Amino acid sequence: MAETTRTATLTIDGQSFDLPIHSPSVGPDVIDITKLYGQAGVFTHDPGFTSTSACESSITYIDGIKGELLHRGYPIDQLAEKSHYLEVCYLLLYGELPSAAELEIFESTITRHTMIHEQMHNFFRGFRRDAHPMATMVGVVGAMSAFYHDSTDINDPRQREIASHRLIAKMPTIAAMAYKYSIGQPFVYPRNDLSYAANFLRMCFAVPAEEYVIDPVLERAMDRIFTLHADHEQNASTSTVRLASSSGANPFACIAAGIACLWGPAHGGANQACLEMLKEIGTVDRIPEYIARAKDKEDPFRLMGFGHRVYKNFDPRAKVMKQSADEVLDLLGVEDNPLLQVAKELERIALEDSYFADKKLFPNVDFYSGIILEAMGFPTSMFTPIFAVSRTVGWISQWKEQLADPAMKIGRPRQLYMGETLRDYVEIEDR
Secondary structure, eight states, X not given: OOEEEEEEEEEETTEEEEEEEEEOSSSOOEEOOTTHHHHHSOOOOOXXXXXXXXXXXXXXXXXXXXXXXXXXXXXXXXXXXXXXXXXXXXXXXXXXXXXXXXXXXXXXXXXXXOSOOTTHHHHHTTSOTTOOHXXXXXXXXXXXXXXXXXXXXXXXXXXXXXXXXXHHHHHHHHHHHHHHHHHTOOOOOOOTTSOHHHHHHHHHHOBTTBOOOOOHHHHHHHHHHHHHTSOOSSOHHHHHHHHHHHTTOOHHHHHHHHHHHHTSTTTTTHHHHHHHHHHHHOSGGGHHHHHHHHHOTTSOOOOTTBSOSSOSSOOHHHHHHHHHHHHHHHHHOSTTOHHHHHHHHHHHHHHHOHHHHHTTOOBOHHHHHHHHHHHHTOOGGGHHHHHHHHHHHHHHHHHHHHHTOTTOOOOOOOOOXXXXXXXXXXXXXXX
8 A cells, every 4th residue: 555644625615534545656646435334424526537546556657747657667659669469568567677587588479379269260250341440359358258267266366367478369350350351251270470560560460371470661661659658557447357347257257348438439549530631631632721721720630649638738749659650651651551651741741830739649559550550451340449458558558457456346436316206106007
């Protein structure tokens, strides 16, 4: 528990109540209201829980004013530049960067868990071909508990470990199979000689008729997308995973709940919304019209992929993602893709226009990741599934941390009831 040295005094109808103040290792102090209802008979009202700490965590820290994102204390830009996704996975799961030997064992373990149970292929074929890949992923990940009975006991540390490895390893395979199924192509099995990112690209784009060669630039860009989306503190989907976990649900059910929450356009669909905006703009010559609309307070149009709810100055992930976007576009070009031409010009204007600078509306990670995925050939329907693949390790890390927390209890938010007071039932003939 964070250090408690001071108290805040709440006075209600002349009666005072002392509330402990906890000081975290970094960030604002937190007033502890755990015993408020028991002592004072009242509770707080906080729609969206934007001013409420629901847990104690040591995984990820965000300072939206400074534009800072730390995983176990390490800045995200350093991790994205110098590390790679599976090393970041190890860091999130275990709290420290691995030694060379530890990383080799971890990578080998994940690589050898990438195949899914063969009977799960039949499960995929129960979906319509035009099913959204996220719908498929919610169903398949939830169904994993029906195939892997030896890793559903949350009270067994070894089973928790196996479930963690299985989810991280199999999520790219499941997402790639959902994609292949939606376009009517045969499933592509994973290969143990490829990296995590390269394996995913191959499973998505290879066909049996010819060999698929992974370009290292695209492999690196895919790895960065995974790394930059690995965890983001107590966001909606992570909170959903924790809430599901608090009931004692098995790990596969908890992660399926997180995927379902991520599917919401206000959460995981930001890069898809960005690409849809670029499609709406259509051509470079229409950009000034949409820039003018974005500046008009009376116009409902908003530039998607610019600014961020949490980061008030800049998104620390965007700088690294921009570098990847530039590398990918240099490799693949934009001449034949009007969407990417619009994106590049819109980025240039936004970075030079004082209006956007004054309002801190810089391109964020979703803007650049959407550009990269579009350039690689992914349809927008796959953007959120790729986000789910990336975020799986964050969800699992938070899930494991919560299960080990002695203060954990089942989630049960309160409500501000505004409905009818007690009244008697009226017989139907008297209504």
